[in-house]
Amino acid sequence: MIHYSCDLCGGSLGKERYEANIEIAPKFDPDELIEDDLDADHLQQIADEISLMDSTDEFKLEETGSKTLKLDFCTSCARRFLKSPLNLAPASRVTFSKN
Ligand SMILES: [Zn+2]
Incomplete structure (x- = not known):
């Protein structure tokens, strides 16, 4: 029981x-947001941060769903x-x- x-x-x-x-x-398209609002520097910065977080396993893309x-x-x-x-x-x- x-x-x-x-x-x-x-x-x-x-x-x-x-x-x-x-x-x-989320009531927006995450892909659209990245294209419109972020420039190349931002993307590189985010890529760096994501690679830093790779080992911690705390950051998951699924959380935008x-x-x-x-x-x-x-x-x-x-x-x-x-x-x-x-x-x-x-x-x-x-x-x-x-x-
Ligand atoms: Zn109660």
Whole structure:
């Protein structure tokens, strides 16, 4: 039996499980962008950086493709998510506070 836990509060989920599928997809053509916006020097610089990153394996071209995030929520977190989908990460909001 597959066990699910809430991606927000970490609580274990029983029958009342909510799932959110969020698709992140680029709405531009990466090839077009390179041709229009980057000159030869830039391309050489990027090629150098990519060759530097070759060993780390952290940089992958696939990351420009579309991705679907699957999130599991308990009932109360599902309600919270529907209310404010972009307010889920308190840590990242510090940047926008007005002090
Ligand atoms: Zn939860």
